[in-house]
Amino acid sequence: MERRKALKGLAALAAGLTLLPGCRDKLQIEVRANKKLELNDAQSTWIEAISEAILPKDDVVFTTYESFSKYISKMVTFRNSEEAQVAFINGYNSCTRDISIIYETRTSKIKPQQIISYFERILGDQEPLLNTSPEEMKVQKDILFFCHQVRKMSIEHLTTSREYQEQVLEYKLVPGSYISCTKA
Amino acid sequence: MQNSNKYDAIVIGAGMSGGWSAKELCERGLKTLLVERGRDVKHIKDYPTTNLKPWEFEYRGEISRAEKEANPSIARCYAYREDNKHFFVKDMEHPYIQDEEFDWIRGYQVGGKSLMWARQTQRWSDFDFEGPLRDGFAVDWPIRYKDLAPWYSYVEKFAGISGNKDGLDTLPDGEFLPALDLNCVEKHFQSSLKRNYSDRHLIYGRCAHITEQREIFRQQGRGLCLNRTECERGCPFGGYFNANSTTIPWAAKTGNLTLRPNAILLSIIYSDKENKAIGVRVIDSESKEITEYFAKLIFLNAGALNTLLIMLNSTSERFPNGIGNDNGALGKYVAFHNYRSRINAICEDFGDRKSVGKRPTSGYIPRFRNVYRQETGFLRGYAAGFSAARYSQRTKDGIGQELKEHLFAPSELGPWVVNSHMMGETVPKATNRVYLDPQKTDEWGMPLLHISVKYDDNDERMIRDFQDQFTDMFEKAGFVDIKVSDDHRAPGLDIHEMGGARMGNDPNTSILNRWHQVHSCKNIIVTDGACMTSTSTQNPSLTYMAMAARAANHAVDELEKGAIL
Numbered sequence: 078m079e080r081r082k083a084l085k086g087l088a089a090l091a092a093g094l095t096l097l098p099g100c101r102d103k104l105q106i107e108v109r110a111n112k113k114l115e116l117n118d119a120q121s122t123w124i125e126a127i128s129e130a131i132l133p134k135d136d137v138v139f140t141t142y143e144s145f146s147k148y149i150s151k152m153v154t155f156r157n158s159e160e161a162q163v164a165f166i167n168g169y170n171s172c173t174r175d176i177s178i179i180y181e182t183r184t185s186k187i188k189p190q191q192i193i194s195y196f197e198r199i200l201g202d203q204e205p206l207l208n209t210s211p212e213e214m215k216v217q218k219d220i221l222f223f224c225h226q227v228r229k230m231s232i233e234h235l236t237t238s239r240e241y242q243e244q245v246l247e248y249k250l251v252p253g254s255y256i257s258c259t260k261a
Numbered sequence: 262m263q264n265s266n267k268y269d270a271i272v273i274g275a276g277m278s279g280g281w282s283a284k285e286l287c288e289r290g291l292k293t294l295l296v297e298r299g300r301d302v303k304h305i306k307d308y309p310t311t312n313l314k315p316w317e318f319e320y321r322g323e324i325s326r327a328e329k330e331a332n333p334s335i336a337r338c339y340a341y342r343e344d345n346k347h348f349f350v351k352d353m354e355h356p357y358i359q360d361e362e363f364d365w366i367r368g369y370q371v372g373g374k375s376l377m378w379a380r381q382t383q384r385w386s387d388f389d390f391e392g393p394l395r396d397g398f399a400v401d402w403p404i405r406y407k408d409l410a411p412w413y414s415y416v417e418k419f420a421g422i423s424g425n426k427d428g429l430d431t432l433p434d435g436e437f438l439p440a441l442d443l444n445c446v447e448k449h450f451q452s453s454l455k456r457n458y459s460d461r462h463l464i465y466g467r468c469a470h471i472t473e474q475r476e477i478f479r480q481q482g483r484g485l486c487l488n489r490t491e492c493e494r495g496c497p498f499g500g501y502f503n504a505n506s507t508t509i510p511w512a513a514k515t516g517n518l519t520l521r522p523n524a525i526l527l528s529i530i531y532s533d534k535e536n537k538a539i540g541v542r543v544i545d546s547e548s549k550e551i552t553e554y555f556a557k558l559i560f561l562n563a564g565a566l567n568t569l570l571i572m573l574n575s576t577s578e579r580f581p582n583g584i585g586n587d588n589g590a591l592g593k594y595v596a597f598h599n600y601r602s603r604i605n606a607i608c609e610d611f612g613d614r615k616s617v618g619k620r621p622t623s624g625y626i627p628r629f630r631n632v633y634r635q636e637t638g639f640l641r642g643y644a645a646g647f648s649a650a651r652y653s654q655r656t657k658d659g660i661g662q663e664l665k666e667h668l669f670a671p672s673e674l675g676p677w678v679v680n681s682h683m684m685g686e687t688v689p690k691a692t693n694r695v696y697l698d699p700q701k702t703d704e705w706g707m708p709l710l711h712i713s714v715k716y717d718d719n720d721e722r723m724i725r726d727f728q729d730q731f732t733d734m735f736e737k738a739g740f741v742d743i744k745v746s747d748d749h750r751a752p753g754l755d756i757h758e759m760g761g762a763r764m765g766n767d768p769n770t771s772i773l774n775r776w777h778q779v780h781s782c783k784n785i786i787v788t789d790g791a792c793m794t795s796t797s798t799q800n801p802s803l804t805y806m807a808m809a810a811r812a813a814n815h816a817v818d819e820l821e822k823g824a825i826l
Contacts, residue, residue: 111327133665155325193661200660232657235668239316245669246653250314255488255618257442261651261674 086178087171088212104184105170110159114150114166121146123173123184128231130192137240148234149227161222168223171216172199199224268294268519269820270558271541273526273571276373278789278805279562280504280512281416285813286558287517291820294519294554295509296543298563299369301522302348302376304506308495310344318343334364337754340377345493348376358698360713364753365566371522372505373564374756375802377493380469380501380621382422382803383644384413384433388632389797392686396631396640399594399689400765402794403775406433412807420502420806421478423622424467432464432627432799438472440465444616446608446649446677447624453738460632461734463647466625469502469803481507490619501621521554523547525705529559529575529584529785538584538785544705558784558816558825562809565595565790566695569761570710572791573697585762585772585779593694594763595714596796598755599643599685602724602747604731606740608649608677615651615674623648626681628798630726639722643685644798645731649677679740683727686798687752688719689760714752757801759793776819777812784825788812 103119116124121144128145129135153165172195177184180191199221209217235241242248269291272282279295286293305311315322322343329336332352341349350367357365368374387406393399410433417436424437443451443465451463470486471478478484483499483506492501499506512518524543530553532539540555561568569592575584583591623646630642653672657664687693693715697708728745735743752758765771768780773792779785788809790801819825 131660131664132668133662152320155320156323158326189661196660228660232664232668233321237316237321239314241668242315248315250312251487251489252618253487255441255616255620257616257620258445258448258614259617261613261615 085210085213087174087216088210104173106166108163108166108170110162111154113154116146116150124149124169124227126184126187126189127192127227128234130189131196131228132231132235133189134235137235145231145234149230152230152233153226164219164222165226167216168219168221168226172220172223175220196224196228200228266540266552266554268292268554268556270294270560270816271296271554271556272560272562273541274298274373274562274564274567274789275371275509275520275522276368276504276562276564276789277375277378277802278809279373279560280375280508281806281809282560282562282786282788282813283518284508284512285810286560286817287512287515289814289817290515290517291558291817292517292519293512294521294556295512296524296526296541296554297369297371297373297520297522298525298546298567299371299373299522301520302370302372302495302505304499304503304510305495305497307505308497309347311491311494311497313344313494334753335366337364337750338366338756340379340493342493344491345377348493348495356703356709358701358709358711360711361715362751363712363714364751365712365758366753366756367564367567371509371520372503375503376495376505378503378756378802379800380492381625381800382417382420382424382467382469383625383627383799384435385409385797385799385804386431386433388431388628389795389799392641392797393795396635398640399795400763400767400770403764403766403771408775409804409807409811412811413803416803416806416810419477420469420507420803421471421475421483422467422803423465423470423472425465427462427464429462429464429627431629431632435467437467438470438475440467441472441620441622443624444649445611445614446679447647449608449611450624450647450649450679450734450738454626454734457734457737458629460629461626462629463624463626466622466646468622470621471500481511483507486621488619488621490621492621524552525707526563526571527551527574527705527707529571530555531575531577531579531584531782533578536579538782546705549705557820558786560809560813560816561785561787561791562789565758565761565793566710566712568787568789568791569595569695570697570707572762572787573695574708580782584785585782587781588769588772590691590763590770591772592696592761593691594689594794595693595695595712595758595760596687596689596793597714597752597759598757598796598798599687599716599720599723600682600755601685601716601720601750602727602745603680603682604728604735604743604745605678605680606735606743608679608738608740610739611677628686630730637722637726639719639726640688641686641719641723642798643683643723643727645681645683645727647679647681649679651675651677679735681731683724684755684798684800685720685723685727686796688717689763689795690717695761712753714758716752757790757796759790759796759801762787762791763794764792765794776815777808778816784816786812786816 275297486500573583762772
């Protein structure tokens with residue numbers, strides 16, 4: 078599908094979602110700020126799938142107390158401005174629809190490699206498409222923001238986990254001695 | 262007057278200097294009431310995050326955006342994080358009025374800011390005490406180094422200060438525990454300074470950490486610093502000095518201490534009939550019940566600006582403008598330290614060397630400008646912190662398996678990064694002042710404090726000089742990619758606010774005498790930052806400690822001789 082046409086469709090859908098919240102499908106997150114994101118099972122599963130594609134952790138046994146979807150649902154609200162929270166949710170909603178449209182299938186059928194390809198393309202786009210309407214431009218910006226954020230938080234979720242801290246970063250609560258200078 | 266409310270001495274404020282006042286008074290046998298506006302914080306028991314690991318913090322150490330927006334001043338403080346935010350006063354809960362932007366960083370609890378201080382401890386020298394007289398600003402200090410030197414030794418031995426005997430006349434040596442070592446790049450810079458300048462020195466930053474066990478620390482129940490560098494959470498080993506682990510329990514052991522937390526001091530009670538202060542009026546922060554306590558001696562250690570607030574609010578027929586304020590100087594001549602500028606660079610050498618572990622301090626460059634003669638277009642000078650470090654690096658490029666492989670790949674050491682920050686003296690001025698709002702009060706009925714403190718041209722010239730001099734010093738050391746910055750921070754973030762009830766020989770121009778007594782009410786003694794006549798460049802806490810111990814012992818001597826009352 079031609080990119081501009083897709084954007085036009087997404088912009089219309091985004092507007093419709095704001096006006097008609099009752100019409101959203103179960104993967105779409107209600108746009109509201111300053112409240113913890115409450116993700117339903119379908120949304121959590123989809124967010125986990127995105128994160129797992131961005132940063133596969135299949136062979137890492139985690140004892141961290143929370144899943145990525147739980148982590149993301151609190152951190153988005155915790156650290157972002159109201160405007161950024163809305164951009165994140167809008168970006169997620171548009172991204173979710175965009176991927177389904179591009180691959181012409183439901184998100185549950187989308188393969189990790191397809192998610193990777195999608196993210197590579199979005200994150201690789203340095204400039205938004207020219208000659209787009211303000212609404213289409215906003216959709217592009219929101220998707221880009223979401224993709225950046227979800228990638229960044231996937232990395233954080235891993236690197237702040239107990240396993241990563243202890244095994245990779247060799248974290249010790251009580252390091253004891255300090256050696257001022259030794260061979261590198 | 263109820264007997265249960267009568268003490269020999271009352272100390273207001275249970276932080277850095279108040280802990281020392283209480284310890285000395287209790288040891289000298291005075292029944293002492295220690296009043297603290299915040300909650301009690303017991304050593305170890307009330308350090309809730311001290312042993313938490315990074316992954317155990319719900320927000321991974323971050324402060325929420327909403328909390329930052331609600332508390333913009335503390336949010337700008339380097340030490341304010343998820344792991345220790347419970348020790349910081351929220352801006353909105355204890356409001357003040359900023360005539361000029363001022364980030365007032367406070368810790369309302371037993372221990373005060375001694376829980377989360379930076380632990381840097383340098384003595385003053387006579388270059389500092391003689392500064393105002395020589396350079397013609399403020400008023401002459403009524404004391405000199407020789408007056409304080411034995412008290413520096415006294416508090417250093419009890420608190421535990423690590424450092425080297427560097428033999429510098431600008432920064433007298435003390436009673437030191439062994440220092441940790443500078444790393445190879447820091448030593449390289451040290452050598453470069455020695456080679457290129459006669460007056461510039463890099464030394465190990467003297468700090469209040471126990472690096473060698475001594476009997477006195479065993480008696481205090483404190484152990485060695487284990488280089489966790491999680492000090493601002495409170496140390497479970499007592500590895501660094503704070504009032505909670507050291508002075509306050511020591512005072513309590515005498516049986517002479519009564520600790521009264523959650524008690525906000527409203528005013529000092531002055532008796533026109535007896536011509537002296539006779540007690541204090543406090544309000545319980547929870548119940549709002551007002552109680553009066555009485556004593557022969559009253560020590561003000563509430564933290565510089567809160568001490569000024571209390572003094573200004575303590576009015577009587579004799580002192581209509583605040584206690585001790587016969588000359589109108591109370592609240593004026595407030596000063597601070599100028600930390601605005603930094604410089605960083607890369608050292609391309611020593612690629613085959615690294616440091617292992619962490620240490621609780623860094624290098625320190627004592628003041629070198631305008632020390633022996635006036636050599637610049639600005640008054641006074643600056644000290645500087647200096648450190649060098651290499652950081653492990655992993656690329657976070659890619660997506661999918663490629664990203665994962667990058668994150669799990671062995672790390673590579675980056676280049677040595679060196680950085681330095683200035684700590685400049687600011688010149689006290691009558692226009693840098695605090696005063697009470699005539700109408701607005703906080704929820705306990707205390708007038709809100711106006712803070713009207715700002716930088717001046719002298720500070721701006723000093724910043725430029727720091728940047729020029731350190732660029733030159735860095736270039737001579739062969740550092741590259743040198744970048745200077747000025748973060749234009751407001752005063753206050755240095756957390757070194759001082760003055761407002763300055764010491765001096767002349768009661769017409771100062772508030773306190775050489776023993777920290779209010780000139781016109783000698784049983785009130787001020788030994789926190791409010792007493793400072795000038796700021797010099799050193800981190801001030803060690804000087805407050807020495808001053809508090811000296812003044813408390815003198816007051817008891819005088820009391821015993823019947824000279825005070």
